[in-house]
Structure formats: structure tokens, C-alpha cells
Amino acid sequence: MRPAAALALLASLAAAALLAQHLVSVAVVAVLLFAVCLRAPAERRRLYLLGTLVSGGALFVLTPFIETIGSHPIWTGPIVPVLGQLDITHEELTSAGVNALRLVAVGFAFAAYALLLDHDGLLQAVRFARPAALATRLMPTLERDAAGFLEALRGRGVVVSSVRGRAALLSPLLASALERGLNLAEAMEARGYGSPGRTSLPRPRWRARDSFLVVLAAAILTAGALWL
Amino acid sequence: MALARADRLTFTYPEASGPALREVSLEIEPGEVVAVLGPSGSGKSTLLRAFAGLVPHFHGGRFEGRVEVAGRDTRSIRPAELAGTVASVFQDPEEQIVLSRVIREVAFGLENIGTAPEDVVGRAHEALAAVGSEHLADRDVAELSGGELQRVCLASAVALRPQLLLLDEPTSQLDPVAAGAFLEHVAGLGIAVLVSDHRPRRVLEQADRVVFLDGGRVLLDATVSVAKDWLGENRPIWLGASMNARVAVQAEPVCRLAGVQFAYRAGLPVVENVHLELCRGEIVALAGANGTGKTTIAKLAAGLLAPDLGTAELRGRAGMLLQDPTRYSIRERADEEVAVGVQGDRARACNALGALGLAGMEGRHPRDLSSGERERLALASVLVIDPDLLVLDEPTRGVDPQRKAELAELLHAGAGRRATLLVTHDEDFAHAVADRSIMLGQEAVLA
Numbered sequence: 001m002r003p004a005a006a007l008a009l010l011a012s013l014a015a016a017a018l019l020a021q022h023l024v025s026v027a028v029v030a031v032l033l034f035a036v037c038l039r040a041p042a043e044r045r046r047l048y049l050l051g052t053l054v055s056g057g058a059l060f061v062l063t064p065f066i067e068t069i070g071s072h073p074i075w076t077g078p079i080v081p082v083l084g085q086l087d088i089t090h091e092e093l094t095s096a097g098v099n100a101l102r103l104v105a106v107g108f109a110f111a112a113y114a115l116l117l118d119h120d121g122l123l124q125a126v127r128f129a130r131p132a133a134l135a136t137r138l139m140p141t142l143e144r145d146a147a148g149f150l151e152a153l154r155g156r157g158v159v160v161s162s163v164r165g166r167a168a169l170l171s172p173l174l175a176s177a178l179e180r181g182l183n184l185a186e187a188m189e190a191r192g193y194g195s196p197g198r199t200s201l202p203r204p205r206w207r208a209r210d211s212f213l214v215v216l217a218a219a220i221l222t223a224g225a226l227w228l
Numbered sequence: 229m230a231l232a233r234a235d236r237l238t239f240t241y242p243e244a245s246g247p248a249l250r251e252v253s254l255e256i257e258p259g260e261v262v263a264v265l266g267p268s269g270s271g272k273s274t275l276l277r278a279f280a281g282l283v284p285h286f287h288g289g290r291f292e293g294r295v296e297v298a299g300r301d302t303r304s305i306r307p308a309e310l311a312g313t314v315a316s317v318f319q320d321p322e323e324q325i326v327l328s329r330v331i332r333e334v335a336f337g338l339e340n341i342g343t344a345p346e347d348v349v350g351r352a353h354e355a356l357a358a359v360g361s362e363h364l365a366d367r368d369v370a371e372l373s374g375g376e377l378q379r380v381c382l383a384s385a386v387a388l389r390p391q392l393l394l395l396d397e398p399t400s401q402l403d404p405v406a407a408g409a410f411l412e413h414v415a416g417l418g419i420a421v422l423v424s425d426h427r428p429r430r431v432l433e434q435a436d437r438v439v440f441l442d443g444g445r446v447l448l449d450a451t452v453s454v455a456k457d458w459l460g461e462n463r464p465i466w467l468g469a470s471m472n473a474r475v476a477v478q479a480e481p482v483c484r485l486a487g488v489q490f491a492y493r494a495g496l497p498v499v500e501n502v503h504l505e506l507c508r509g510e511i512v513a514l515a516g517a518n519g520t521g522k523t524t525i526a527k528l529a530a531g532l533l534a535p536d537l538g539t540a541e542l543r544g545r546a547g548m549l550l551q552d553p554t555r556y557s558i559r560e561r562a563d564e565e566v567a568v569g570v571q572g573d574r575a576r577a578c579n580a581l582g583a584l585g586l587a588g589m590e591g592r593h594p595r596d597l598s599s600g601e602r603e604r605l606a607l608a609s610v611l612v613i614d615p616d617l618l619v620l621d622e623p624t625r626g627v628d629p630q631r632k633a634e635l636a637e638l639l640h641a642g643a644g645r646r647a648t649l650l651v652t653h654d655e656d657f658a659h660a661v662a663d664r665s666i667m668l669g670q671e672a673v674l675a
Contacts, residue, residue, distance in 0.1 A: 041493075118328075118329075119327075119328050120327040120328050120329050120332040140370060144370075148550070148552060148554075148555045149555055149558060151532060151550060151555070152550050152555035152556055152606075153558075153568070154532055155530060155532060155546075155547060155548035155549065155550055155610060155619075156547060156568060156569035156609055156610055156613055157545060157546075157547065157569055157613050157615075158568060158569055168558070169558060172557055172558040175557070175595060176554060176557070179554070179595060180322075180323055183318075183320070183323035183324065184323060184324065184325075184326065185286075186282060186286050186318075187316075187318060187323065187324035187326070188326055189282065189285075189286055189306075189307045189308050190280050190282060190307055190308075190311060190314075190315075190316045190318075191311055191315075191316075191326075191336060191337040191340055191384065191388075192308050192309075192311030192312060192337055192340030192341045192388075193308055193336075193340050194306070194308040194340075195306070195308040195309050195311060195340055195341065195342075196342075197341075197342035198339055198340055198342060199338075199339050199342050199343055199344065199345050199348070200339055200345060201332065201335050201339065201345060201348050201349065202345050202346070202349075
């Protein structure tokens, strides 16, 4: 399967989840993408899946307190300054569920992209390879850097287990990513990136299966926009 | 006619207090192998970057004088246009890998310089074979060890068939056999090579000429035999002198691995049936070819990994220095970074920095330090906790011979208080520091 076709399919599923209006439709797309993510090695997929589920859960919990829709209250709480009266309605819960599942579906689609796609093959088709390369490498690099920082700390007898401790690593992680990005750009320049007359490895043939995936992606997108 | 020439080159990085190179004049003939030696911060990497055109094009800064490669002034052409004529391999392989499959990574430069598409794959395989890594062609770069990554970078450069090959610490992560084979291969290519290395013994065997830099100036530009005499007289430590081994008095065991097995992926053990005892007072070197599991054993000993089978016993506290010094930059000041392991005790941190020759750098950001200084900062961050078991994974990467000698002294001075396990490809350093050396599977006691 050509990576561009696989990317089209993942993107269409994510877009369908964003466009679909019904809870069940969005849930089906999310479950489908979850099943795709399970093809990645367990130790690598854990971080992506956990991050996505925690984000989706947080959105589900917070949305009813922020939104004010519906006329079928399930629970009525106290009046809080700025926010007003806290209540949860049936409509708010449904809306929270749809939004959380949308976020989860998009997260799973990204996880599948980061974990399963042949990024080199994708970059072959991209004219502006430098930013694409940097962007593509960002997540796996951050993953490795985070693990490296934690391991170095353990090597000094410091065990970081709290959320606050891990959050403190965000700034050095970002600095590390920027430093690596600069070094990578220098290496690419030294290896001739940007010189005229660039050629390319022969690409694998576009097969009927790839065409089918692109048509399927278009169909999913249309269905998401019109019927789901 | 010279292939490359630097004429009175003086270069200052943006915002630097002084020039990195001062009045450097140098000529490189076609097919000549030139070893560039000098202490950390002497301008070796900057000189290599100048011949690649990266200085000043990529870095900016103030550039005086002239550099020519194959008759072209590097100020008038972009580094990308020099690729193919010049190829570079930088110090850290992880920071120069662009793509995720090995074969595509090696092909990347070939595509950039416009190699005919039908030739790209063949030349990439040929280059991988030349550095003994054809078996890696279809692997994902994320799965490779540091040494394997370094070979992939070397293959990427060799594949371009350049006239001038610039190698900045190209064998720092290769085992001695692989490093020797690589340098021999490079010398046999018949192209001009400018190679910087902190392990000069092997480079001197292959070089035609030696350039010694200090403080950005060329102190010596001579044939190898003249250079050896000069080094013997002026910088004897570069020839491996004055680092003396010692014999330890062994006391009680601090760490014991018995029948240990470990696998990162189920069914594919990296190490099997490992037995190792480390006693207080001794320094043990762990050596072996790339990919034989040295780092894994070190992590098992330090308690960073738990064995799948067998037992790992540790009496006391372990501290481990990882290979990559960039992992020791989570704080914004050097002293705060070192103090992380001692609950923020800045006084202890400053003492540790002083012991590693970093006094006066307490307020500097770890990322602003040179690569050699970062290596020492990382070591200070581990030594400060005063561990019962000290595990060091490649502590001399990017460290010049003078600093290595100081490190050897430091390790000897503290050896009585702890057991020390040293994972290294640096044979000279291992001989100078260790009481016994383990070649995964065969043990030898050093005289």
C-alpha cells in the first residue's frame, strides 16, 4: 500500500469524525482507528493511546460545565462566580460525548500516522522535504528524548513519577527539539538538500488497491459530511 | 594543485567573545589523509565546517580570509552545491539522520546531488557494504545502536564519492575493530580526507599529515613522523603517555549479576546468562563489538533495567552516566543541573563542577557549553551523588587526551570508595584506568 493512500484514508476518517453529528457514528470511527493503532508495537503505542484517551476523558468531564445547552437537567449544582449555576443536562452530556470522541478519533488517526506509516515514502512525494522531515520526526524524537531525560534522572537516583515532575521536562524537551532541528537542517544542507537537479528513488508502482483506498477515503469523507 | 585551501582564515561565531579560528592557512592535496588534532574547543569542528561551506553560510558570524574547494570560493557557493565534491560526517549521528529507513537515508544525499535514479539504490548498497553494514539496509533507524547509526552516516557520506571527505569524530561510537577497519577503508578510498579524532593513535596510523590546532591557531602542520616527534616533545599525552594503570585492592562486592538475561523485545534477548561481580575499590572496563549488549549490561548493573531471568543484586546506591550528554540539560544553570541529584545542594554541585574542571561555569546554561564541557557536566551530575556503584557509558566520547588523563586521575582518586564499571571503546583509556577488562564472554585482568 502506498503511504499517500494510507494517509488519505486516515485523514478522511479523522475528518469524518469531525464532521459527523451522531454519537454512534463518531464512536464507530474512533473504534475503527483504535483497532488500526493496535497494529503498532505495544511499547510504542502506549504513550499515544494514553495521551489521547486522557485528553478525550478530560474534554468529556469539562464540557458539561462549560456549555450551557439543553432543557433536560440531570443534575443541578451550586452557583459559582463567573461560571454561573453549575448544571448538567442530557444535551450537554451528549455534546460532551460527541466532542470527546471526535478528539479521540483525531488522536488515534495521528497515532496511526506516527506509528504505522512509512514517512520516508510520504516525504518522497513532498517537495518541501525539510519542514516535512522535521515535522515528521518531531513526535518520535520527543518520545525518545523524554525517555532519555527520565533515564538520565534515574541514573542520578532521581525518580520522576508525578505529573508535575514530568511537566517540568516539557521546557527542556522543547529546547532539545529545537537544537536537534537546527543540527538536522545543517546536516541536510551539507548533504546537498536544496541543490538543483534533485532526483528521486524510483517509487513503488501505484496499484489498484491504492486507488481503491483513495476512493474509499473520498466516500468516507462524503458520508461524514452528509449522512453520519 | 591543492584540492582545498584555507588562506589566513579567521572566523568568529555570532555573539562569541573571540574567534574560533585565527589566521589558519592550510592546503589539502588530492588523495591526502590529514589528521586534525587539538584539545576541545580548539577549532577543529569549525575548520571542517569551513571546508564544507557551512561556515559562514549556515552559522553566520564574521569570516575573514578565503577558503577554496576544487577551485571554488566557499563564500560564493552554497554548502548544498558543494555536496558531492565534499561530504561531511558530524559528531553526533542521531542529529544528522533525516529519514527513517536505512537504505533511504543513505540514498538521500545521492538524490540531492542528482544521481540517476536507477543508480541510487546500487550505490547506497555499495556504500553500506563498504562500512560493513549492508545487513542494516532495510532496518528502521530508530532501532539502531549509536555505533550502527554512525556507520550509516559514514555510508551516506561515502556513497557520494566525494573528492574531500570531512570526518568529525567519525569513530567515537565504533568498537576498536570496526573503527580500525573504517579508517583503513577511508584511507584506501584515494580521496582527500580531513579527519578529527580524540583517539589519535589509530588515526595517526592512516594519516599522511597532521595538523594540530590550539586556541584556533595551527600550532603544527607536518608529516606524521615529524608530528609524532613534536607531540612526544610538546603534547606527550596525545601519544598515550602518562596515563598509568593501577592495581586495585578488592573489598566487598557492591554489585552482582547472576545468570542474567534481558530482552527489549520478547524472544530476542540482547544478553544471556551474564555473570558479573563488581567489588568496592576496583574499576572494571566492559568492552566488545557494537551491538553486543554492553550498555544493556551496564543498565542492568545500575538498576535502570530489571533482568528477565537471573538476579541483579546491588548493595548501596548506583549512579550511571549515559552516553548522550544532552540528557543532562533539564535546568538552566550548570550548577542547578548538577544539584538535581542532591536535592538542590548547590555547594556540593559547585565542588563537583570544580573537580571536573568546570569551575567558573556554574551560571552557564548547559546547552551553551561545548560538547566536551557537556560531557564533563554530565559526569559531574552523576559523581555528585557519590554512588557506591559508578557506571560510566562511553565517558570519553568527544573528550581530548588531556581531559581523559584528568578523568583517569579523578576515577583513580575516588576508586576506593566505590565499584566502577566503565563501558568504553577507548582501548587506551580502558588500559589506563581499569584494573580488569571484560570482553563480553572472555575476561582478562590487565597488567
